[in-house]
Amino acid sequence: AQSVTQLGSHVSVSEGALVLLRCNYSSSVPPYLFWYVQYPNQGLQLLLKYTTGATLVKGINGFEAEFKKSETSFHLTKPSAHMSDAAEYFCAVSDLGANSKLTFGKGITLSVRP
Amino acid sequence: DAGITQSPRHKVTETGTPVTLRCHQTENHRYMYWYRQDPGHGLRLIHYSYGVKDTDKGEVSDGYSVSRSKTEDFLLTLESATSSQTSVYFCAISGAGGRYEQYFGPGTRLTVT
Numbered sequence: 001a002q003s004v005t006q007l008g009s010h011v012s013v014s015e016g017a018l019v020l021l022r023c024n025y026s027s028s029v030p031p032y033l034f035w036y037v038q039y040p041n042q043g044l045q046l047l048l049k050y051t052t053g054a055t056l057v058k059g060i061n062g063f064e065a066e067f068k069k070s071e072t073s074f075h076l077t078k079p080s081a082h083m084s085d086a087a088e089y090f091c092a093v094s095d096l097g098a099n100s101k102l103t104f105g106k107g108i109t110l111s112v113r114p
Numbered sequence: 115d116a117g118i119t120q121s122p123r124h125k126v127t128e129t130g131t132p133v134t135l136r137c138h139q140t141e142n143h144r145y146m147y148w149y150r151q152d153p154g155h156g157l158r159l160i161h162y163s164y165g166v167k168d169t170d171k172g173e174v175s176d177g178y179s180v181s182r183s184k185t186e187d188f189l190l191t192l193e194s195a196t197s198s199q200t201s202v203y204f205c206a207i208s209g210a211g212g213r214y215e216q217y218f219g220p221g222t223r224l225t226v227t
């Protein structure tokens with residue numbers, strides 16, 4: 001069975017600082033990996049995904065993530081935080097099956113201080 | 115934005131009553147999913163559908179049933195609501211499983227008193 005670990009439930013950064021949100025996965029086969037963002041009182045929105053190919057994936061709003069198979073990690077970064085980045089972020093993993101499903105981490109709340 | 119609507123958006127109900135939540139899509143996507151979101155648990159899959167009349171259980175399916183009689187609608191029923199089912203429920207759709215992303219609806223906040 002696959003699983004996702006997002007260490008910590010809350011990260012606080014200053015505006016303009018680096019954002020680093022960690023995600024580690026457990027899967028018996030190379031998985032597909034996703035980061036979603038949820039703004040208050042809204043549904044989830046896809047930030048970026050890794051399926052195959054380039055291990056550095058760029059997403060929306062200046063976010064990117066790097067798939068590191070040796071570390072079973074898919075950490076999310078953004079060079080310079082903006083106030084509008086304050087939200088909850090979820091990492092998710094999917095296996096390769098035809099009817100495969102997403103397994104989500106517990107989520108990390110990002111706060112951005114002025 | 116993907117065409118996904120959920121109804122109702124908010125509902126308060128009493129313990130023991132049946133409740134049905136509706137997810138409607140206009141994207142003609144094959145896969146539909148129901149999740150619940152609770153603090154400290156992230157999103158957990160309740161049930162999903164991979165075609166009309168084809169459904170399967172997720173990790174937290176006890177106390178829930180689903181039906182999908184047409185491509186665009188996926189219904190989630192709480193047969194006899196309990197306080198532990200107080201949660202925010204999200205519907206999602208996908209064109210295919212695996213590598214394809216899921217698109218989420220706006221959610222339904224359900225309170226069971």
